Amino acid sequence: MTVIHPNMADENAKIRARDVCVFYGEKKAIDHVSIDISPNYVTAFIGPSGCGKSTFLRCFNRMNDTIGAAKVTGLIELDGEDIHGSRMDVVQLRARVGMVFQKPNPFPKSIYENIAYGPKIHGLAEKKADLDVIVERSLTRAGLWDEVKDRLDDSGTALSGGQQQRLCIARAIAVDPEVILMDEPASALDPIATAKIEELIDELSGRYAIVIVTHSMQQAARVSQRTAFFHLGKMVEYGPTSEIFTNPIEERTKDYITGRYG
Template sequence: MTDLKDIAVAEATAQSGTPKMTARNVSVFYGDKMAIDDVSIDISQENVTAFIGPSGCGKSTFLRCLNRMNDTIPSARVTGDISLDGEDIYDSGMDVVQLRARVGMVFQKPNPFPKSIYENVAYGPRIHGLAASKAELDTIVERSLKRAGLWDEVKDRLVESGTALSGGQQQRLCIARAIAVDPEVILMDEPCSALDPIATAKIEELIHELRGRYAIVIVTHHMQQAARVSQRTAFFHLGSLVEYGETTEIFTNPKATRTKDYITGRYG
């Protein structure tokens, strides 16, 4: 008998275009406690992918697997396979620093370095040797700030501290910092949860503009936000991937009862 989960993964894979990242049978343990149970999913570059589900359902834990952020937790253990362009990211020969340059991350709370706006963006390209001269570095900083929709607001104050910016500007600075090392994937862990509605709208607009240039995965507890910014949505519940498909389908015609109950507000 064919497993329904395998069918769901096959359908989602067929619809999502060429995968940039693939996860197969991924489970995560913190000591003896299982936090993620046998998740398989494909992430494509063409689409913004949203992870939704109630608090504590495992969506952020799974997101952190995609650039090995769980390595920083001593009790964490990840099983299964995750690959980036067909390359196993958990292979012993994988350079984790390089991986995190290729798979950038924007956190829930804006976390600019206590440095100037310029240095926040220049830091990554400098340590990765992406600029041969000050002029090249200037170009990268300007381009990154423009892509993050921040250049016009800060171009005359690049020497000021990044921590002096407003919350929304700080978050866009963190996105500029992630973009500066020319990543292939950007992971966003509830990037708007600490922001006001106007700043949130700017981040959402930015996600639209970055779509296709990078594979983008966003964890959000706001279903309306997932509906606005993503083309594909994955619903997590109790550490399992319940359903994954086109965002419009997930929100208007979910296949799983648990998804329908969550979408209609029966729990969450």
């Protein structure tokens, strides 16, 4: 059974999931999870390794489609439209629901081309001047412009780990997404780079619906306003972050928050 705190249903939800299950072959990795993702908050998914939080996150832009043995059941809607419906273009879906992975993965191209690639293939810019505006705006929003504006022709892979991750965030927002999914975006970074990513999440919140998977409860407490706790493929409890961390309803949530397991 899932405990959902009062007032967590959102009639204006950006993403609405109902009874979502994910199977890898015969193994059920996600078991009947339902959640509303608000456009106005950062939502964190927490829980021990292997609990299904990243698998569930990947449902929102159909990244599980890339895994041959994976099967997703249930309903997931983006602005009321079924993302598995016949009218949903998966390429457009992934432009609207961007993703930032655990390990920074810049393209083996220049910093400029990393940002310009998406807007070009999605037809968001016709002229070089339009691309220049998008590149500067995206890098500025990602807090990277001042650090790289004089070396836009350098390879994106030549940046530091923290800069590469911010480049990947800039690349995600260059195509004007509505949702940004972040799968442990700071787990491979040092504390200073992690702080910059957290500041960036705070600055981007409200402009985009943001969902972050994190192993760090401290990070979830710092960056999110909504938290869902996962355990063994189930969503155990979902509520305001402050309540999940200070006054959880479910005993399993309390045990995880206090470090008794996980």
